[in-house]
Amino acid sequence: MNFRTDSRQFKRINRRELLKLSPVLALGAFAVPRLQKPLLKTGLAFSDWASARLFRSGHLARTFDDSELTPFARFPINGYDVDDPGVDFDNWTLTVSGAVQKPGDYTLAQIQTLPKFRQNTRHVCIEGWDVIGRFGGARLADFLQMIGADPTARFITVQCADDYYESLDMATARHPQSLLCYEMYDQPLTREHGAPLRLNIPTKIGYKQAKYLTDLKVSHVLEKAGYWEDQGYSEFYGL
């Protein structure tokens, strides 16, 4: 396809073609301090929305042979887990509230009456490292049944002895590998790993798997996403 034109006209054509690219400048909004934060928040929220769509209730996280386990001594603990959250183990209970038929205090013995599941799964930290650990405990789904959780409720929030707090979407909470974990490597949880009760959610990133649980609330709306979420991490962060 050939055509003839003159240099003045050609300049005009070029200018028009260049102007068509002006939408690229919209990316400059990310450089505006006032807009940057809300834009990135929207981007993260979109990622979370996509993450929730990608989550499949029936899809199991890979499990590993005992020979593939990271030795217990090399299972990392966070710096702030070294500080004793001061849990009174003799009088410890998990306080259940929210959209449940049977709210109240649940002892470890009550939770341990539920069928125990053990799994060797990958624990992925947001920093980028991962370990294969052995976890044991009751299915969160079974516990939700025990407390008579409202089937239409959408979130679980947990409170921890060390002021940490976290949340889970209900689909993940009901996943068969989501555990109320009281054992690691076939031994009762040690203090550093969240004794007496922690979450083990192989379909979630590490920071969602809270330790030293003290309270569990079932709710229809998300009141508190989590400690790290409030600093700017993803709310959903499913793996």
Place this chain on the structure above:
Amino acid sequence: MSTQIAAITNVKTGAIDEAVYEHPFIVRLCHWVNAVALLVLVFSGLQIFRAFPSFGAKIPQKDLLHWPKAYALGGWLGGGLQWHLTFMWIYIGTGLLYLTYEIFSRNYKQVLFMPRDIRGVWPMVHHYFFFGPKPYVREAYNPLQKLAYTSAIVLGILSVLTGLAIWKPVQFSWLVWLMGGFHWARLWHFAVMWAILAFLFGHLVMVVLHGWNNFVSMLTGWKKDPEYL
């Protein structure tokens, strides 16, 4: 797709120039949006890397390199992730738009490195790096260019796939498996980034060497006085 060629009469001198419409609008749009997204992803990715600059165990941790904070985007791990998880959608979006356009417009013929291009690679390398004679050029892209751009497209696809494997190792467990495990997926993602940066370096050198008309063609689509007409 037939290429548009314009014969331009200079209004002052009456001389006639020729120009070719080399880069359709969608290609130019994707090129520039992707260029911005790529830089954001590289520097926010390096921020994320700083949180655990290793590809081995956490205990004991052997760091590969300490990337300076000044050359990382986002301020901290959470900030780096916000940039990364936002711009990855822009990167994927332009990538998909570009690939779709290339296929349906048949513009891919200009870019895609084909077996028949193999013969022409060495003469171009010989010309660029060993001062050999300049091979006769008949198309917008010479065989070496096609090889470079096709590689860049493949690297772009690999950067997305390796990234998905790290982001969603449970949902995309098959990708993790293909890459040889989670540690390897991280390493591949990192390696692909450096490969893209290597391409980018060569690309920028070539842009400088090939002058203004060539650069303008990625802005307006039109390349004046192309050597192959």
